[in-house]
Amino acid sequence: MSFELAPLPYALDALEPYLDARTMEFHYGKHHQTYLNNLNAALEKHPELFKLSIEKLLSDLNAIPEDIRMAVKNNGGGYFHHNVYWATMSPKGGGEAKGKLADAINKTFGSFAAFKQEIEKAALGRFGSGWAWLSKKADGSLLVHSTPNQDSPVSDGLYPLVGVDIWEHAYYLKYQNRRAEFVQNWWNVVDWAAVEDRFVEGQIK
Ligand SMILES: [Fe+2]
Missing domain, CATH: 1.10.287.990 (Fe,Mn superoxide dismutase (SOD) domain)
Incomplete structure (x- = not known):
């Protein structure tokens, strides 16, 4: 039984204009x-x-x-x-985390705005290709971090809740070299309900 490509949960143009x-x-x-x-x-x-x-x-x-x-x-x-x-993206995404995830974000980073800054710093600070992540540690606490290439948070015992793809293939056609602008726009499609589900229920299994 080989691995399969799950259908996209929305149409290819559903995340326009942020992701073309x-x-x-x-x-x-x-x-x-x-x-x-x-x-x-x-x-x-x-x-x-x-x-x-x-x-x-x-x-x-x-x-x-x-x-x-x-x-x-x-x-x-x-x-x-x-x-x-x-x-973890949706045409109805954007806004801020709610519920238990919002509580954990506020506890860890001080505020949602401060958390966003941490993600952006991780995304823009990554030289070359990789990801910026919000991950859950084994003790249930949160961490913002970046991984190079396709190195996985789970290889470090971390469970990824949401991440922004900062390989050029994720943004070059629309944003060319403007990674910061792409990350700013990506916030508009983050599905915080899906991210909270991963926070509450997600584990490596
Ligand atoms: Fe990608």
Whole structure:
């Protein structure tokens, strides 16, 4: 049973004008699909690993046979991170976190505005490709951090709640080199209800 590309939960143009349809078409249809294809191709060499979840595979890379470890790290990370990315955006997104997630954000960062600044600092401070994340630590507390390439928070024992993709493929067609402008616009499509569900229920399993 190989891994599959979940359908996008909205149309390709649903996140316009913040994320344009052409970028979505390539990002979901080509980049995400390619990570998935390469992950499945690697796992075909050790098909017993198909019974593990993608989070589980990434959470203990040392347990992955060495001949496919790098492929699983890079393509498994790319596959998993884009699953999280699509699932935590919505055409009805934007605004601020509510409920238990808002309480945790305020407790950790002081305010929602201060939290946003931390994410933006992580996103703009990442040289080259990667992600800026809000993740949950094993003790349930929150952390803003950045990972390079497709290195996964779960490989560091962190559960990613929401992340902004700062690979150029995520924004170059519309924003060219203007990463800061892209991140500013991304806030308008974050689905805080979905992020709160991940905060309350999410775990590596
Ligand atoms: Fe991406």
